[in-house]
Amino acid sequence: MKTTKILVHKMFRRAEVDPRIYGSFVEHMGRVVYSGIYEPGHATADKDGFRMDVIRKTEEMGVTAVRYPGGNFVSNYNWMDGIGPVKDRPRKRDLAWKSIETNEVGTDEFMRWAAKAHVEPVFAVNLGTKGIEEALSLLEYCNLPAGTYYSDMRCRYGRKEPYGIRTWCLGNEMDGNWQIGHKTAEEYGRLAYETGKAMKLLDPSIELVVCGSSMSTNATFGEWERVVLSHTCECADYISLHQYYGGQEKGTAAFLAQSLDMERYIQTVSGICDMVTVQKHLSKQINICFDEWGVWSVPDKVVQKSVEQQPWQIAPAISEQIYTMEDALLFASMLFSLVRSSGRVKIACQSLLTNISACIMTERGGDVWVQPNFYPFAYLSAWGRGVVMDARLDGPSYEAGGFQEVPYVDHLIVYNFEKGVLAMFFVNRAEEKMPVEIDVEGFETGEITESVILCHSDKNATNLENHECVKPEKISNFSVRENRLLGELEPLSFQMLALSIAVRPDFCR
Structure with a gap:
């Protein structure tokens, strides 16, 4: 195979990475909350009922922000059901997932969990069955000092100081007809603007996310963004995007090519944002909050139950997807696309944190283990901070997959301020070894200080039965000759290597 050549020059830079791009998502769905992050009586549970083994894995994964409480769940959720004494909270039927919601975990509990896990909360408000008044009451409860009805209620329930939640999502997937309270772009745009305007009057420090498309293949994609932003651009700071990819049956080549669709999705919406702000004569830049993303995979050997098969249960085990080595490669390339787009994508939430399309899996009363996709996320979060190199x-x-040129080697290179390294990440989409030559110009290079690979001889290998089956290993497959790295990527592999930089470049903060 012909050698892949990569040029890295100090003068070619994209943008600085916002740490919140390494976010995740907790929704009241299946076992994400109950027996996921929260399981009183578990051997590792703390006094609040939170599984400390899950918190440790969340920290190991490098999660920086978590969106809550949904998701489809939020569009029929009354936030007041989840506050006050737990014994007095109502049990409700959640229409999104046809389950019984006990409301044991609500706003205050999640905020305690977020503090323990050292993540920044990203909250969503219900614009499906609720509206402006409920959004304002929740914002007051969370962010305003004592002295008025809802802020005093927070104090009465044990939290004197405001939480100061910065980022608020105005609804969820309102473009989808599966959503409770689904609206047209005109209907949603008007409601989102009036809600956002009022919320910023109450707390001018917050930033707001309006709903974009729930997938790039929606019939309304593009026009939805244009109409919604035409109404909301004055109050919106972000527009959200969601995307999941499946299609493993199409073959490895087409499956792994789908990250190019994600990149095109981001570029298209960025253009629409700019078009609307120019038309409105605004100087602001509306950024992207890619607050749901992941791979959709349910292997045949794992029998999965749907909400239709077991309706109206408490935390049913639904859609607990088991990821393969191949899935981890697409997952890694999707994350590459997000980080490469850091000039526009500031927040991203891998979906979901535990048990459903998750990196972290739990057993009721038992162990916690991680899927293959856990590792690319963890290595990017640990090393992919700083400036993205172009x-x-x-x-x-x-x-x-409809793309004429899909590079066999996908790449992401970040100069890490804190570690003083060029962190290089690669996905080899080929089912054979790929020679790679990397020229580094404008930097005083040192040695390779870290080199890790994730691969397996069986691309369908999972960690379901043997939790250590797919895991990273150290590898020495690259050498440095002056300012050139020469090496060979293993077939169907993810690799991270760190090249030390002797002199701190002048573009550093």
């Missing part, structure tokens, strides 16, 4: 690639490609 590296140039010249190498072999293939045609698949």
Whole structure:
């Protein structure tokens, strides 16, 4: 195979990474909350009922922000059901997932969990069955000092100081007809603007996320963004995007090519944002909050139950997807796309944190274990902080999934301020070894200080039965000759390597 050549030059830079791009998502769905992050009586549970083994894995994964409480769940959720004495809270039927919600975990409990896990909360308000008044009451409860009805209620329930939640999502997937309270773009745009306007009058420090498309294949994609932003651009700071990819049956080449769709999705919406702000004569930039993303995978050997098969249960085990080595490669490339787009994508939430399309899996009363996709996320969060380099690639490609040129080697290179390294990340989409040559110009390079690979001889290998089956290993497959790295990527692999930089570049903060 022809050598893939990559050029990294100090002068070619994209943007600085917002740490919140390494976020996740906790929704009241299946076992995400109950027996996921919260399980009183578990051997590792603390006094608040939170599983400390899950918190440790969340920290190990490097999660920086978590969106809550939904998701489809939020569109039929009354936030006041989840505050006050737990014994007095109502049991409700959640229409989104046809389950019984006990409301044991609500706003205050989640905020305690977020503090323990050291993550920044990203809250969503109900614009499906609720509206402006409920959004304002929740915002007052969370962010305003004592002295008025809802802030005094927070104090009465044990929290004197405001939480100061910065980021608020105005609804969820309102473009989808599956959503409780689904609206047209005109209907949603008007409601979102009036809600956001009022929320910023109450607390001018907050930033707001309006709903974009729930997938790039929606019939309304593009026009939805244009109409919604035409109403909300004066109060909106972000527009949200959601995307999950499946299609493993189409073959590895087409499956792994789908990250290019994600990149095109981001570029298209960025253009729409700019078009609307120019038309409105605004100087602001509306950024992207990609607050649901992931791979959708349910292997045949794992029998999964749907909400239709077991309706109206408490925390039913639904859609507990088991990821393969192959899935982890697409997952890694999707995260590459997000980080490469850091000039516009400031927040992203891998969906979901535990048990459903998750990196972290739990057993009721038992162990916690991680899926193969846990590792690319953890390595990018640990090393992919700083400035994204605008590296140039010249190498072999293939045609698949509607894309004429899919590079066999996907790459992301970040200069990490704190570690003083160029962190290089690669996905080899080929089912054979790929020679790679990387020229580093404008930096005084040192040695490779870290080199880790994630791969397996069986691309369908999972961690379901053997929790250690797919895990990273150290590897020495690259050498440094002056300012050039030479090496060979293993077939269908993810790799991270860190190249030390002897002199701190002048673009550093």
